[in-house]
Amino acid sequence: xxxxxxxxxxxxxxxxxxxxxxxxxxxxxxxxxxxxxxxxxxxxxxxxxxxxxxxxxxxxxxxxxxxxxxxxxxxxxxxxxxxxxxxxxxxxxxxxxxxxxxxxxxxxxxxxxxxxxxxxxxxxxxxxxxxxxxxxxxxxxxxxxxxxxxxxxxxxxxxxxxxxxxxxxxxxxxxxxxxxxxxxxxxxxxxxxxxxxxxxxxxxxxxxxxxxxxxxxxxxxxxxxxxxxxxxxxxxxxxxxxxxxxxxxxxxxxxxxxxxxxxxxxxxxxxxxxxxxxxxxxxxxxxx
Numbered sequence: 001x002x003x004x005x006x007x008x009x010x011x012x013x014x015x016x017x018x019x020x021x022x023x024x025x026x027x028x029x030x031x032x033x034x035x036x037x038x039x040x041x042x043x044x045x046x047x048x049x050x051x052x053x054x055x056x057x058x059x060x061x062x063x064x065x066x067x068x069x070x071x072x073x074x075x076x077x078x079x080x081x082x083x084x085x086x087x088x089x090x091x092x093x094x095x096x097x098x099x100x101x102x103x104x105x106x107x108x109x110x111x112x113x114x115x116x117x118x119x120x121x122x123x124x125x126x127x128x129x130x131x132x133x134x135x136x137x138x139x140x141x142x143x144x145x146x147x148x149x150x151x152x153x154x155x156x157x158x159x160x161x162x163x164x165x166x167x168x169x170x171x172x173x174x175x176x177x178x179x180x181x182x183x184x185x186x187x188x189x190x191x192x193x194x195x196x197x198x199x200x201x202x203x204x205x206x207x208x209x210x211x212x213x214x215x216x217x218x219x220x221x222x223x224x225x226x227x228x229x230x231x232x233x234x235x236x237x238x239x240x241x242x243x244x245x246x247x248x249x250x251x252x253x254x255x256x257x258x259x260x261x262x263x264x265x266x267x268x269x270x271x272x273x274x275x276x277x278x279x280x281x282x283x284x285x286x287x288x
Contacts, residue, residue: 022036034247038122045121046165049160055128056129059132081106082192083188096196127144144156187232193207193211237260241259241279242282252268268280
């Protein structure tokens with residue numbers, strides 16, 4: 001979905017090696033490797049903010065994730081904030097987004113989860129995607145302001161004049177949203193915390209402290225949502241591992257460590273239970 005949007009944006013101006021490669025894989029319904037997706041976004045950044053923004057608009061061309069679309073149609077900004085990190089990690093496992101809500105805006109940091117830190121082109125495309133999605137949720141595109149590592153803060157007008165292929169790393173961006181919405185539920189908050197640091201040795205006590213509640217309260221609220229701390233944590237880690245198995249060349253030992261499993265054998269056991277195949281065989285089938 002993200003690769004389709006970026007490819008469409010690049011092809012509106014000219015064909016590149018990256019857009020041809022992505023197009024061929026999409027036509028064959030094959031996964032897009034991270035390196036090729038990154039190359040495509042570098043091409044897009046060369047075209048400037050107007051092209052990045054226009055490309056992001058294509059994210060709604062072919063909606064495939066019913067959960068994403070349901071939240072947009074319901075206009076539920078709080079729920080969209082909660083699930084967006086997980087939805088994004090399905091398409092780009094190496095990076096994560098961290099949200100803060102304030103008076104009249106949503107502030108977002110785009111951070112490293114595994115591998116390299118986000119490149120400016122990657123962060124800018126994610127910012128534009130979020131502008132489109134939140135805009136669809138509230139009925140109009142919110143204003144945007146991007147803060148770069150050199151301290152420059154660029155609004156939409158300034159972004160249009162910047163050479164984004166030479167931009168400094170992005171520190172964060174803010175989206176002008178007219179109100180503050182409550183978070184959807186506590187299980188989504190647990191998901192966000194684990195996504196931000198999947199390799200951490202999370203305990204119920206540590207998570208309760210992160211969410212500013214007692215262990216008993218956290219357990220009770222998760223039970224009320226028909227889940228548990230261990231179930232949510234395992235679900236996040238397995239979905240992250242699935243993305244890394246399918247779309248990277250990381251060893252299974254590296255994936256196990258990065259996703260918070262005790263070792264490769266633990267990952268293999270849990271992965272096989274969930275997806276029916278050990279990760280090595282699943283990867284082989286994806287690239288067959």
